[in-house]
Amino acid sequence: AQTVTQSQPEMSVQEAETVTLSCTYDTSENNYYLFWYKQPPSRQMILVIRQEAYKQQNATENRFSVNFQKAAKSFSLKISDSQLGDTAMYFCAFIQMNRDDKIIFGKGTRLHILP
Amino acid sequence: EAGVTQFPSHSVIEKGQTVTLRCDPISGHDNLYWYRRVMGKEIKFLLHFVKESKQDESGMPNNRFLAERTGGTYSTLKVQPAELEDSGVYFCASSQEKTGPSYEQYFGPGTRLTVT
Numbered sequence: 001a002q003t004v005t006q007s008q009p010e011m012s013v014q015e016a017e018t019v020t021l022s023c024t025y026d027t028s029e030n031n032y033y034l035f036w037y038k039q040p041p042s043r044q045m046i047l048v049i050r051q052e053a054y055k056q057q058n059a060t061e062n063r064f065s066v067n068f069q070k071a072a073k074s075f076s077l078k079i080s081d082s083q084l085g086d087t088a089m090y091f092c093a094f095i096q097m098n099r100d101d102k103i104i105f106g107k108g109t110r111l112h113i114l115p
Numbered sequence: 116e117a118g119v120t121q122f123p124s125h126s127v128i129e130k131g132q133t134v135t136l137r138c139d140p141i142s143g144h145d146n147l148y149w150y151r152r153v154m155g156k157e158i159k160f161l162l163h164f165v166k167e168s169k170q171d172e173s174g175m176p177n178n179r180f181l182a183e184r185t186g187g188t189y190s191t192l193k194v195q196p197a198e199l200e201d202s203g204v205y206f207c208a209s210s211q212e213k214t215g216p217s218y219e220q221y222f223g224p225g226t227r228l229t230v231t
Contacts, residue, residue, distance in 0.1 A: 102160035
């Protein structure tokens with residue numbers, strides 16, 4: 001079965017701190033994309049960062065970076081120098097390449113950045 | 116460029132009533148998806164349109180749900196009759212036809228459906 005597990009339902013950190021959100025997934029496929037999506041309160045869900053499974057180098061987007069461990073099927077998100085605007089629900093997800101188009105999501109982690 | 120829009124943002128209906136949700140994808144996007152998140156659970160895939168054709172409807176819960184995409188533009192998702200377990204947030208997403216290793220789907224803000 002294809003599943004995504006986010007073990008932290010909710011987290012709070014102080015502004016400017018670094019926070020890591022955990023994610024593990026399960027798939028029998030070898031080629032897939034991994035994503036972290038962010039949904040701020042009452043706003044649209046947006047893509048934060050994307051990782052191709054065939055790439056060993058961890059993706060980075062400004063203050064956001066991932067730690068991708070393919071053998072362990074782990075895909076954590078690190079937010080450095082956290083800002084109040086990072087307060088949101090974060091969803092870990094993946095999609096199989098060259099198969100169906102459905103994204104498989106985790107349950108989400110609600111992140112609060114405290115002033 | 117306008118993003119994916121959904122209407123209404125919130126709908127409260129009684130059990131047994133009918134509700135129709137609408138999604139307008141990004142202009143030019145052939146692929147349109149519906150997802151649903153029940154409170155505290157994962158966001159789950161419902162179905163996928165390519166233009167006006169249903170490519171994959173494997174996630175539709177039952178025959179009380181009917182999705183259409185006439186003319187390959189906007190889509191509607193009708194729930195008739197609604198049940199309590201249909202409550203949740205319904206997301207629509209769209210993407211361009213896959214031409215490269217992007218696989219990015221752009222999401223709308225969702226419609227929160229509450230069935231009482």
